Amino acid sequence: MDILDLIRCPSCGGPLHPETGCPGPGSLRCAAGHTFDVSKQGYVNLLPPGRASNQRSGDEAEMLRARRRFLSGGYYDRFSETVSEMAGDISGETVLFDLGSGDGYHTVRAAVNISQKHGCRVLALGFEASKNGAAMGCRLAEELGLHSRKLFECPGNAGTEVHFLPANIFRLPAADRCAGLVLSMFAPIPWDEAGRVLLPGGKLIAVSAGPDHLIEMRKVLYDRVETNDFLPEAPAGFRPAGRVSDRYTIxxxxxxxxxxxxxxxxxxxxxxxxxxxxxxxxDGMELTVDVNCTVFELEG
Ligand SMILES: C[S@@+](CC[C@H](N)C(=O)[O-])C[C@H]1O[C@@H](n2cnc3c(N)ncnc32)[C@H](O)[C@@H]1O
Ligand SMILES: [Zn+2]
Structure with missing residues (x-):
């Protein structure tokens, strides 16, 4: 299994193939002639064509850099460990899609943790509206030897790989029934698309904020604090298959x-x-982290 088995043309849904003989990092083309260049960081922009959709560019660069600096402090590292525990039994190889992958920090950690915990190869794809986010993810994965700027010269078909694609998760440029795991961390959940790309019995793992998440910070920021639970509710076709609520102080x-x-x-x-x-x-704050990791299984 490699990345070309998983991604699809955002214009027509057809498979993509490397164009031969072109200079630079290369480009991909579908049978209908839609072409997509590989960027210098090694991602392929699969955002749907058209200005309106591309304007939805996701987190701005500085928000993404702030996200990366904060996450690198390890405050939220437990989530990716919980995710790998909730992934269930995996043997051999699994395909992981992270939908709304932000700067890619959690995508990379989840792929590495799942691979180490289950002794399996993970082929992970982070789909993210922001090109900046995809570029940051590529750089992190490359530093860890999980990604190559020359997309099609990746570490090889034996090891875990992590790639990032600018894309709209509600029109996922991905093949039907190809992923064993779909991850959604603090991002909107495109249930229809998750149901389409997951294999029967595949799992969607959602990490979402609980009612007291960062409550001390919110009390400073607002006169009236809402204590909503953002627990996702699955539509028909998905079976709830477990939840871990994690609460700690940072x-x-x-x-x-x-x-x-x-x-x-x-x-x-x-x-x-x-x-x-x-x-x-x-000067600083003690903050409550309150999150839920919920697993849904796609019924066969
Ligand atoms: C709160 S951030 C979470 C990022 C990352 N999962 C994390 O936990 O660090 C939500 C992300 O979802 C992305 N997003 C929102 N709607 C999207 C869409 N329709 N397509 C692709 N990405 C989207 C945003 O750009 C943003 O990076
Ligand atoms: Zn096409």
Whole structure:
């Protein structure tokens, strides 16, 4: 199994093949003649054509950099470990799709953890609206020897590989029935597309915020704090197959991590400038992490 078995043309849905004889990192082409260049970081932009859809460019570059700096502090590393435990029994090889992969930090960690825990090869694809996010993911995976800038000269068909593709997860440029695992971490869940790409018996693992997630921060940012649970509800065809609720406290220093955390959440836009400043005047905070990892199995 390699990446070309998994991705599809975003215009017509056809398989993609490398164009021969072109200079640079290369390009892909479908039978209908739609072509897609491999970028210098080694991703192929599979966002659907048309300005409107491409304007939905996802997190801005600075929000993504803030996300990467914060995540690299290890505060949320437990999630990818939980995900690999909830993946169930895997032998041989599995295909993992991370939908809304952001800067790719969790995608890479989940692929490595699953591969080590289950002793299997993981072929992981992160689909993300932001080209910046896909580029950051490619660079991280390349540093770990899991990805090559020359997309089709990857570490080889024996080892775990991680690739990133700018794409709209609600129009996933991916083959039917090819993935054993679909991951959704703090991102919208495209249930129809997940149901289409998963193999029968495949699992969708959703990581979502619980009611008290970062509650201390939200109390500084808002006069009235909503304590919503963002537990996903699965449509027919998916069977709930387990949930782990994780709750712990993190010490987040300032300047640095607290500002990064603010920037990577929607609160950065939603809170008033005055309340954001009130938060950033703090030396640091003890914050509650409250998340749910929920598994859904696609019925066969
Ligand atoms: C809150 S971030 C989470 C990123 C990453 N999963 C993590 O946990 O670090 C949500 C991500 O979903 C992406 N996203 C939202 N809607 C999308 C869509 N329709 N297609 C592709 N990506 C999308 C955003 O660009 C953003 O990077
Ligand atoms: Zn095409």
């Amino acid at each position: 010490s987040v220093g300032n300047p640095g991590a607290l500002g990064d955390l603010l920037k990577m959440t929607p609160h950065y836009y939603r809170a008033t400038a005055e309340n954001r400043e009130r938060l950033l005047r703090k």
